[in-house]
Amino acid sequence: MSLLTTNYLTPTGREEAWRFTPLKRLVGLHDLTTQVADRISLSGMNSLPTGVTLVTANAVDHPPAYASNDLITNRIREKIEKVLVLSIAKDLELTEPIILNRGCKDSPELSRVVIRAGVNSKSTVIIENVGGGVVGEEIEISLASGASLNFVSLQEWDRTAVHLAQHHAVLGKDAHFTSYVVSVGGSVVRINPTVEFTGAGAFADLYGIYFATDGQHLEHRIHINHGVANAKSRVNYKGALAGDAARTVWIGDVYIHKVAEGTDTYELNRNLLLTDGARADSVPNLEIETGEIVGAGHASTTGRFDDEQLFYLQSRGIPADIARRLVIRGFFAEIISKLKNESLEERLMSRIDDELAKVGQ
Template identity: 80%
Template structure:
């Protein structure tokens, strides 16, 4: 474990990439004059199935597979000497998910994980972030030809945590990537789920839910890079906000290159404001360089709690607090039910119920 520094420019908040982010609350992860440490913070306490390995490798032996413009990601690359490598061998078909849990120290830290899904493999990876922590992370995900990977990232932090990260997926020919980014905890969470395609027939489905209460800042910045022909993407993020100074930011960028004929893409963001004093910023962007596509579109909505739904439930004898909880559950159910993990679904719904109860106190 070593102290880290770098020579990049520290953002001031005037930059487009940082204008929504509360820089003073980032525990110095963005401030290049502040010392932070590297740490291997992800591990598993379960036996790994056959065909799966998790080990620590030297960063110089596994150079980055893509370029990043993210400051924290580049800070990690310039300074972290050891990274975690999760390898799923070719033709592996895993019936149970791979669970990784993060254990943070009492200091601001940087960490990197590489996930490699081999040819024609089928797997699910769940990363659980809980407790307190101040972390900048990079997760690089490579899907080889024909691979299928479900990637679930759970931000169930305590209210003091700070989490900045990039999750980048590289999707090969005929591979299928499905991600779920779920943020229901932390003081500041700022994640960049990004995707690029390297072969035809590849597809990505990016799902996300977030629930911000008093003073929380939850920011998700999605970028889908359609740079090959005949690839498909779907983005669907839903957020709810309740409490004074609850803040969310969603940026959705889709770029269809000139040579990406046959692209099929759509992105959607919906935000539900449950109280005064909450604010949701939603910015969908779509850039198209070719007209030879199957389809491309985006939509964004931000609205208040539907009093008619609440009245309907109350008129049938359901108490107001339970009716309110049912409406919120229904709002998130579309995405949570896709997890196809009953234990995880119930745990997340309970966390959302608890956050809603705290917001109403």
């Protein structure tokens, strides 16, 4: 079936949106001549509380709430017939997270997920991507007035996986959206977290961590669209790289419209290079059309491992491999600790330790 008319071409790598991405490794997800299955591979991992529903529905009954210029997203919208819809009732306050787990097949697939948080609801949704797979995905997240949603996306793939996704959040008045994107697996992972404000008083916190080792390509492209007055956003992404041809890309775009007076925004990206042969590209951008704002800024740093920290710990009798692991844990701890989930925090730290061990550090 077709939800729109195709007016885009297979990228060549010369396009700005694709110039960093290794197209030859995408297993045809970007190639409009390649057949890709329409499949929903996410499923609930725990029982759903009263007031929460998870259903598979016809795509035509759940049209997109926003326009996208992302090629993968538009390909998904054109091809898919079914969509997974997670709805959280108004005024519902959940103490336990809703967990969705992906079980992929060997063939490439396209998938669309819609998450709707009702008025004044409070909830946490965790999506676990594990194992192998080739996935093109759109996740549309809608927060009604006063809703609060913690959204956690875990890319803990095997080393063969390819994952291209857009996470788009639409925030109503006084809504609070907190996103955690964690990428520590896969061959190629490209995630586009985007935010659109539709009501004053809304607040978006976007956190991310990524760890790339030998040959991995991990790419995160953030875009925040401040189109209303008196909204606030914060972005904080941290990445580490170790091993030959480890590659990360971080693009941060914030657009403040002329009508968006009272905007308060800041974006930060920090990268830690642990070995020679690793490369991190970091490009923060701000476009501001009004001077009547609270604040707007960005910062980006990329640097080598701090040998002084390592020397300090070793001088206290800590072996070099343990000292290195402690420094890296400390680098990521600022963001991982915000999850406020002890088992999940330790699980991610253990995965980072495992990735570090693979490059012989």
